[in-house]
Amino acid sequence: MIQTTDGEFAVTGYTYARDLFLVKFAADGSNCLAEDVSPIVMDVSPTVMNVSPTVMDVSPTVMDVSPTVMDVTPAETVICREIMFCPFGAVYAAAESDPGPIDTRCPRVSAACPPDGEVGEATTVNWTVEDSFIPPNTLAPAFPIEIYFSSDGGANWNFVGTSDNSGSFNWAYPSVITDDAYIMVCATDSFGHTCCDTCGPFSISGDTTHPWGYAVADTCSPDSVIFVLGDDAGIEWSSVCIQNPLGVLCYPDNMRLLGNDTLIFYPRLPDSIMDATRYFYIRLWSATDSSGNEISEMLVDSALTIEFRHPCYVCTLEVVADTAVEICHGEVLHLCVSTPGYDLSDVNIEWNPPDYIISGSGNCVDIYPDTSMICQVVASYEPSFAIPAPCVDTVNVRITVFYCECARRPNPFTPNGDGINDFCQFTFPGMGVQSGIIYIYDTENIEVRRIEVPANSKAKQLARWDGKDNSGNPVPQGVYLYVIESAGEIVCKGTVTVAR
Numbered sequence: 001m002i003q004t005t006d007g008e009f010a011v012t013g014y015t016y017a018r019d020l021f022l023v024k025f026a027a028d029g030s031n032c033l034a035e036d037v038s039p040i041v042m043d044v045s046p047t048v049m050n051v052s053p054t055v056m057d058v059s060p061t062v063m064d065v066s067p068t069v070m071d072v073t074p075a076e077t078v079i080c081r082e083i084m085f086c087p088f089g090a091v092y093a094a095a096e097s098d099p100g101p102i103d104t105r106c107p108r109v110s111a112a113c114p115p116d117g118e119v120g121e122a123t124t125v126n127w128t129v130e131d132s133f134i135p136p137n138t139l140a141p142a143f144p145i146e147i148y149f150s151s152d153g154g155a156n157w158n159f160v161g162t163s164d165n166s167g168s169f170n171w172a173y174p175s176v177i178t179d180d181a182y183i184m185v186c187a188t189d190s191f192g193h194t195c196c197d198t199c200g201p202f203s204i205s206g207d208t209t210h211p212w213g214y215a216v217a218d219t220c221s222p223d224s225v226i227f228v229l230g231d232d233a234g235i236e237w238s239s240v241c242i243q244n245p246l247g248v249l250c251y252p253d254n255m256r257l258l259g260n261d262t263l264i265f266y267p268r269l270p271d272s273i274m275d276a277t278r279y280f281y282i283r284l285w286s287a288t289d290s291s292g293n294e295i296s297e298m299l300v301d302s303a304l305t306i307e308f309r310h311p312c313y314v315c316t317l318e319v320v321a322d323t324a325v326e327i328c329h330g331e332v333l334h335l336c337v338s339t340p341g342y343d344l345s346d347v348n349i350e351w352n353p354p355d356y357i358i359s360g361s362g363n364c365v366d367i368y369p370d371t372s373m374i375c376q377v378v379a380s381y382e383p384s385f386a387i388p389a390p391c392v393d394t395v396n397v398r399i400t401v402f403y404c405e406c407a408r409r410p411n412p413f414t415p416n417g418d419g420i421n422d423f424c425q426f427t428f429p430g431m432g433v434q435s436g437i438i439y440i441y442d443t444e445n446i447e448v449r450r451i452e453v454p455a456n457s458k459a460k461q462l463a464r465w466d467g468k469d470n471s472g473n474p475v476p477q478g479v480y481l482y483v484i485e486s487a488g489e490i491v492c493k494g495t496v497t498v499a500r
Helices: 297-302
Strands: 009-014 020-025 032-036 107-112 122-131 145-150 158-163 168-172 178-188 194-205 212-217 225-230 235-244 247-250 255-258 262-265 279-289 305-309 324-328 333-336 347-352 357-361 364-367 373-381 391-402 407-409 424-427 436-441 447-453 478-486 489-498
Touching (some): 145 168, 158 168, 212 305, 225 279, 235 262
Parallel strands (some): 324 391
Antiparallel strands (some): 145 158, 145 178, 279 305, 347 373, 357 364, 373 391, 407 424
16 A cells, blocks of 8 residues: 555555556545556557559550541642743642642632733733642632733843732833733742743833923023924923923913924013022923923933023133244243233133143243143133133144254264163254154265154154164164255264264
8 A cells, every 4th residue: 555645545456467456545535446557558560551553554555647648639630840830730749750748739820911002001910810729727828929021022021010819900001112012920829839820912002202302592691591392202382391590480481382392481580680699590390292201300401401690791811822833852932822801810821731831830931842742721711790601712832843953862872772872862953844864874885774754743753773774783883974864955964883
């Protein structure tokens, strides 16, 4: 027996089954309580689970994915190997044994040409298009249309335009005359296949020429301007308009027609336009012929435009000079010009060519001409009070250079090909103006060389001895005699020495 902490008494023991028991007594011995305090034995032995996997059949199901072969061959198969030119219903293929994939056929195009017409006339190009095969479950193909034109039977094609597949295209006959015109219509389906069809020939006639003309007027007094206009088909005068400082006037305002090609225009400009500080234009503004062909802008800007400058200035500038001068070779020519009625300080004078001028300027210069030449003198004047037409005068001075003395340089000379003193230059009176002959003799008076000198600008270049005989062989060094004959007379003679 034991006493518990709460003052009660208890007796413990075991049953026959070896179970522990407890008996409690109250402190006053009035109650007797028994509790089974044997532990609860739990069965914790593991439960064995069957976890062997279930074997699943995952072998794939074999599906039949072989394509359905569609018969797209027409009843009468036509094999086409150039898809751009397949006929209706043809199948494009690389070979007859290979009909190709679905929709390898071109659209079916049928073009209808316009009738014969005239240049500029409105007409239409018509066509029909259908595709030879449209696959199921797809959108119907779209057909962008391209139209081409040929004026030479299809040898060359010009692009006209594009259109949707409306079946017609508004067109105007081009500016070309032909009896061999063709139209080509090309269609492309949604698979990119293009086919074309041509039609023709048809004719285009009419007028393709444009008006021509020119204008004439007194630029000093613009009381009237004459316009001469012409065209094979005739000018449509109601289309003629003229531009002037006051605006644009059209026929018949301020105009009068003479005959079939001449129009007189009266500007009738106020005095305020005619002052001293302005210049202006009067030009043809527009003109067409009876076929509707317009005059070209290039022609308007050139031959059909008149420029007016005021006040009118009459140029009286004149260059006065000796127009023919003769000098001896080696001399310096002092040449002057004058401009009567004009102050030389207001006149600009140019001398051409300037290469031979060694000094001076303005109206007097010193010239050293090497040979006969033409010297051009140009004088120009520009008054300060207006914008005048160019005031220019030109005079040509012919300068003739004579060789007035007998000479040979250098002497001696060394014709050895080193570029130094390789020839002897001869001159004689009248050389360049009169012809001459140079004779070369040895000391035994035997002719070694004969040189003919013409009466022209090549005289100086040819009046040379290169130290060779008439056969082209070099002569021995030594002293030689020369005689120059001109106009049947001996004008020069002397000796010349060859050194080698």
